[in-house]
Amino acid sequence: MSAPSLEFRAIVQRLLRDLEPEDCESELEYEWALEYHALPLGIDLWSRVFLTPDGHVVWAGWEPLEIKRSRDEADLKRALRWAAERYPAMAAFVPREEELKEAWKQEQEKLVASIPMSHQDLRELFDHLDREGAPQCDHTLLRETIEFLQKRGLDVERIVPWLREFGGYCDCEVIYNLDDKFGKIVGR
Numbered sequence: 001m002s003a004p005s006l007e008f009r010a011i012v013q014r015l016l017r018d019l020e021p022e023d024c025e026s027e028l029e030y031e032w033a034l035e036y037h038a039l040p041l042g043i044d045l046w047s048r049v050f051l052t053p054d055g056h057v058v059w060a061g062w063e064p065l066e067i068k069r070s071r072d073e074a075d076l077k078r079a080l081r082w083a084a085e086r087y088p089a090m091a092a093f094v095p096r097e098e099e100l101k102e103a104w105k106q107e108q109e110k111l112v113a114s115i116p117m118s119h120q121d122l123r124e125l126f127d128h129l130d131r132e133g134a135p136q137c138d139h140t141l142l143r144e145t146i147e148f149l150q151k152r153g154l155d156v157e158r159i160v161p162w163l164r165e166f167g168g169y170c171d172c173e174v175i176y177n178l179d180d181k182f183g184k185i186v187g188r
């Protein structure tokens with residue numbers, strides 16, 4: 001997006017300056033807000049979300065500890081909506097409905113373009129992981145996932161980083177974090 005306005009910067013900076021530990025959901029949220037110099041917005045599926053005065057959205061995940069930053073228009077618009085719920089001073093920056101629709105459309109297109117395998121393979125991967133009697137996930141490895149990909153001769157080296165980018169670090173997270181975003185796209 002274009003550089004945020006001076007007004008945006010000033011308001012986020014003021015909110016950050018005024019932020020008190022008791023405004024935060026936890027001590028950790030407050031600590032991270034100071035560390036990243038970013039306004040805490042809340043908890044996403046697997047990470048805490050922050051907004052910087054520069055208009056960057058920051059996700060801080062704890063398992064494993066990982067920081068992701070985005071200057072993406074769609075991410076920012078969603079974050080602004082969230083920010084306004086928690087900080088009334090941010091209401092002026094909430095995008096209008098049609099902008100949100102457009103951002104959503106763009107995000108969907110980007111999601112579709114990012115999928116590094118056929119829709120059918122991805123759908124069947126979800127079905128496979130989600131099947132009845134699937135072994136308990138040990139939350140460290142993509143054991144079942146990798147086995148599935150290898151059996152089909154798919155590009156593991158390319159697909160695993162993509163799964164991680166969306167929070168799929170173990171088999172159950174592939175379902176929890178990716179099925180939500182991609183399930184509909186691939187016809188689940």
Ligand SMILES: [Zn+2]
Nearest residue numbers: 137139170172
């Ligand atoms: Zn797991």
